[in-house]
Amino acid sequence: MSDKTLEPAPERVAELANRIDLNDPGSITRFGQEAQGRAASAADAMLGSARSDAVGEAGDSLSKLLSALRGFDVTKLDEKPGLIARLFSRAGSETQAILQRYEGVRGQVEAIGDKLDTHRTRLMEDVERLERLYGATLEWFHSLADHVAAGEAVLERTDREAIPAAERAAEDPSDPLAPQRLRDLRAAREDLDRRVHDLRLTRQVAMQALPSIRLIQENDKALAGRIYSVLANTVPLWRTQLAQALALQRMREAGQAVRAATDLTNELLTANAEGLRRANVEVRTEIERGVVDLESVQKANAALVATIEDSLRIAQEGRERRVAATKALGEAEAEIRRALISARAPAPRKG
Structure with missing residues (x-):
């Protein structure tokens, strides 16, 4: 104002x-x-x-x-x-x-x-x-x-x-x-x-x-x-x-x-990849086993060699037993012959 x-x-x-x-x-x-x-x-x-x-x-x-x-x-x-x-x-x-x-x-x-x-x-x-x-x-x-x-x-x-x-x-x-x-x-x-x-x-x-x-x-x-x-x-x-x-x-x-x-898509992709990897390892392992299983071949070869050796050994033993048997049979036959000869010529009586 x-x-x-x-x-x-x-x-x-x-x-x-x-x-x-x-x-x-x-x-x-x-x-x-x-x-x-x-x-x-x-x-x-x-x-x-x-x-x-x-x-x-x-x-x-x-x-x-x-x-x-x-x-x-x-x-x-x-x-x-x-x-x-x-x-x-x-x-x-x-x-x-x-x-x-x-x-x-x-x-x-x-x-x-x-x-x-x-x-x-x-x-x-x-x-x-x-x-x-x-x-x-x-x-x-x-x-x-x-x-x-x-x-x-x-x-x-x-x-x-x-x-x-x-x-x-x-x-x-x-x-x-x-x-x-x-x-x-x-x-x-x-x-x-x-x-x-x-x-x-x-x-x-x-x-x-x-x-x-x-x-x-x-x-x-x-x-x-x-x-x-x-x-x-x-x-x-x-x-x-x-x-x-x-x-x-x-x-x-x-x-x-x-x-x-x-995230779900990534998880599925990861799971599928892991599953595929495991399946591939299993299949490839089985496939490769039938072709290059050296251990099985070695075992089979060793068994075959042992079989052959066993066969040879058994054959050798068979031959040895046969030779021994032949000899034993010859001796038995000779004994039989001696026995038979002794029986065919009795001793004369005196008197």
Whole structure:
């Protein structure tokens, strides 16, 4: 508020000063009462703004909304997945569970968002009402400033003109009531001075009310702006983050499935290669055994040689036994012949 704004209007000050009659105590009492009466209206309006439930309810709703958004942590989707086998058996289950939770949280967010929008509307209405109150209070302040300036002008003129003139008149002995008029004038001057002082105090109250109104108005505007920001930015950003996280989760699950399939293919290829190797070794071993089994040939050759040697040995022994048998048979035949000869020629009798 500039100094120029605080300067009273000369025409208005002159008009108010003409309403003051120091010879009429009632004019002093009534002076500025209308302007001071606005203090009660301003105080009631300020109290009404302070007691307004819109700010408290909006703050509570905003806290609930932020708690709901923080309670659903979409960053958990970025955690590393489990084993490939578990992912194959539960493909998409984590994403589905998150979507189910999101549906529940989304209902809360939408309900709280509707309340916040209502609160924002009420807050903006309060801002407009406070703007009108600020304008009325500013007019009230200027009115009080005009009254104070008018009272000060009357006091200055009284001190400069009326009282000195009354003092000179009181010194004239021909007018016995002049001293009383001087006393009444001084008393009326003191009453006006007190009245102007009261108006100064009220003006100070009006001056203090102006920044208070602005403070409340700015708080309401800030809260309304924050609500709008949450509804226009935070909630959509939360939904966008969730959509991106879910897309990444689906990509991750697809990648894991492809990786698992690739691992299975590699395992099958490795197993087939190992099986082929083992079968080839067995078959080739059997095939090569029938052709170049030297140990078997050597064993067979040794057995054949032993058989031949046994045959030769047995034949030799047979020949030796036959020779011995022939000799034995010859001796037996000779013995038989000797026996027969002995039996064919008996000895002659004598006598």
